[in-house]
Amino acid sequence: MENEFNDKVRIQDDLYNYVNGKWIEKAIIPDDLPATGGFIDLDIDVEKTMLKEFDELSKIKIDDKLLNYAITLYKKVLNEEDRKKGLTPLLDGVAIFDKIKTKEDFLNDIFNLWHSSQPLPFTSFVSEDMMEATKYALYINAPSLILPDKTMYSSPNAEVLLNIYKQMVKAILTTLKIENSDELLFKTISFDAKLSKIVKSSEEMADYIKCYNPYPYKKVCEMLDLNLDNFMIKRFGKIPETIVVYDPKFLENFKNLTENNFEEYAAWAKVKSIVGDVQLISEELRTLSSQYSNALRGTSEVTALNKYAYRLVNSFYDEVVGIYYGKKYFGEDAKKDVIDLVKNLIQTYKERLSSNNRLSKDTIKKAILKLDTMKIKIGYPDKVSDLYKKLEFNERDSLFEIVSTLTKIKNEYNSSLLFKPVDKSLWVMSGNTVNACYNPSSNDITFPAAILRKPFYSLSQSVEENYGGIGCVIGHEISHAFDNNGAQMDENGNINNWWKKEDYDNFKKKTELMIEEFDGLLLNGEKINGKLTVSENIADNGGVTSSIESLKRVKKNPDFKKFFINYARIWCMKQREEYTKLLLTIDVHGPAYYRANMQVRNFKEFYEAFDIKESDKMYLEPSKRVIIW
Numbered sequence: 001m002e003n004e005f006n007d008k009v010r011i012q013d014d015l016y017n018y019v020n021g022k023w024i025e026k027a028i029i030p031d032d033l034p035a036t037g038g039f040i041d042l043d044i045d046v047e048k049t050m051l052k053e054f055d056e057l058s059k060i061k062i063d064d065k066l067l068n069y070a071i072t073l074y075k076k077v078l079n080e081e082d083r084k085k086g087l088t089p090l091l092d093g094v095a096i097f098d099k100i101k102t103k104e105d106f107l108n109d110i111f112n113l114w115h116s117s118q119p120l121p122f123t124s125f126v127s128e129d130m131m132e133a134t135k136y137a138l139y140i141n142a143p144s145l146i147l148p149d150k151t152m153y154s155s156p157n158a159e160v161l162l163n164i165y166k167q168m169v170k171a172i173l174t175t176l177k178i179e180n181s182d183e184l185l186f187k188t189i190s191f192d193a194k195l196s197k198i199v200k201s202s203e204e205m206a207d208y209i210k211c212y213n214p215y216p217y218k219k220v221c222e223m224l225d226l227n228l229d230n231f232m233i234k235r236f237g238k239i240p241e242t243i244v245v246y247d248p249k250f251l252e253n254f255k256n257l258t259e260n261n262f263e264e265y266a267a268w269a270k271v272k273s274i275v276g277d278v279q280l281i282s283e284e285l286r287t288l289s290s291q292y293s294n295a296l297r298g299t300s301e302v303t304a305l306n307k308y309a310y311r312l313v314n315s316f317y318d319e320v321v322g323i324y325y326g327k328k329y330f331g332e333d334a335k336k337d338v339i340d341l342v343k344n345l346i347q348t349y350k351e352r353l354s355s356n357n358r359l360s361k362d363t364i365k366k367a368i369l370k371l372d373t374m375k376i377k378i379g380y381p382d383k384v385s386d387l388y389k390k391l392e393f394n395e396r397d398s399l400f401e402i403v404s405t406l407t408k409i410k411n412e413y414n415s416s417l418l419f420k421p422v423d424k425s426l427w428v429m430s431g432n433t434v435n436a437c438y439n440p441s442s443n444d445i446t447f448p449a450a451i452l453r454k455p456f457y458s459l460s461q462s463v464e465e466n467y468g469g470i471g472c473v474i475g476h477e478i479s480h481a482f483d484n485n486g487a488q489m490d491e492n493g494n495i496n497n498w499w500k501k502e503d504y505d506n507f508k509k510k511t512e513l514m515i516e517e518f519d520g521l522l523l524n525g526e527k528i529n530g531k532l533t534v535s536e537n538i539a540d541n542g543g544v545t546s547s548i549e550s551l552k553r554v555k556k557n558p559d560f561k562k563f564f565i566n567y568a569r570i571w572c573m574k575q576r577e578e579y580t581k582l583l584l585t586i587d588v589h590g591p592a593y594y595r596a597n598m599q600v601r602n603f604k605e606f607y608e609a610f611d612i613k614e615s616d617k618m619y620l621e622p623s624k625r626v627i628i629w
Helices: 015-026 038-057 065-078 080-084 087-099 103-115 150-154 158-175 181-196 202-206 217-224 229-236 248-258 262-280 283-289 291-297 305-329 332-354 361-372 399-416 463-482 501-518 534-554 560-570 577-586 592-597 604-610
Strands: 123-128 136-141 214-216 242-245 375-379 437-439 444-448
Touching: 015 560, 015 592, 038 065, 038 305, 065 080, 065 305, 065 399, 080 399, 087 103, 087 262, 087 399, 103 229, 103 262, 103 399, 123 399, 150 158, 150 181, 158 181, 158 262, 158 283, 158 291, 181 248, 181 262, 214 217, 217 242, 217 248, 262 283, 262 399, 283 291, 291 577, 305 399, 332 361, 332 375, 332 444, 332 463, 332 534, 361 463, 437 463, 444 463, 463 534, 463 560, 501 534, 534 560, 560 592, 560 604
Parallel strands: 136 242, 375 444
Antiparallel strands: 123 136, 214 242, 437 444
């Protein structure tokens, strides 16, 4: 194993590059991807596996009705001639925007726009009510910008990216023979520029508790200067009493954005709709429409057609595909072992909380209640949820028409939930997803089958490697129940102050230390935003803490060298410079390099395992080390 390591650096100076340096030197990032390594390589492997499955399933009769729809959709994407039939429906669909000149025109068409999934000047969706998680609430938010974050509009690269976007749009509109393309593009950029000044940044959105702002329905209509009564009745059957506003600043400025300006909105919406859908029409248009995303990510090639087909299928039938994958590629022995591992980590958390001398007994009691009621979801669900049973389409339709039908079904289903109770048995990730998550509204943790593989987990790995891998990931997700956001929600998934004031003040001080630990660290000359990444850094910190202590329980005198080496290995990543800049702006997760190299410096076991001294670069003086849980 020693030969795998990078002998150009000392582990005491750079754990990440000692473990991953050799691989990084040799690794080649695929031309259609912004990065490779870690999670991405597992994702690529799952995709390759499922593409083989899809190709085989395409040749046979499938008894499973929903899986048959998924494979039929896959074949539709691969049929170039069939895709071209969608051009007329696409152009007919966006023609609606040519009629919108005034607020009255917009209100007359708003239901049709929503029902056909056309861009609105605001987004609205149904999700769990963060104040009462047994029911749903209607949320309203700003639409997305052209650049990924409002802060990017003041960056030196803004003009370059916007020019690439404009060139792409111009090429698409010219290919489609759209009239007045220059005027459409001018109005689109103008509307987007105004929008960028009144929306939240990624950093602000990361504090999702502050996104919960319930307003009376009539107040929302007043701020929008729109009478939405007919729209709401057609969509929900009745008018909701309350709407939760994600971004009050956006709502306060909405009237100024749109007043006497609905023609500009209509141009922006028409362009966004076309750019979002032309990939469904032909390979020429799909290639054209990838230019801007390629510039953002630093990629040089469009995604291969079969991969695009698989991803499109997965966007609609992910639970169907995930159950198929899980049943075939995830064993019961592994599931039982991972469940035991999760229970061990939860027990560790309980013990650490119980012995925590910074917290009062009442706060500890509430925290342990949250752990006792936390639900565990491993592998894949037992059956598909109700949504997927509705995802049917006419096989004779073009790809564009099929995607439109499926999108309408998903939108209608989401709206139908508003006045129903929340089903907390639903999964938020499918079995073929290489990821894991904590859902604060349901107080549950999900670990799909696809992530439960090497280097994260394997029955053939040592116990230290598994705890350094999936153990830290599991601990990370548990820790989200007590990060800066999760700590403000109770065991039922409701926003609720269950802390003693002095306890929460102490916790806030700890979170400030975590912000300071990461804020301003440099990666390729770019600075990390400690506030943007604080929730994930808290979760990483708690993940390593709980996994270390859990490992000590299951094995006497564990080899922590193996633990920390595999911890560094799971974050192995090689990514393009453009993608690095993008993630530092919008991603709540810190860069992989520091997730490995910064967190470990907080733990005495790391210093003992590798004999870290004050003269070593990995050394962090004790007064600056942060352990939150």
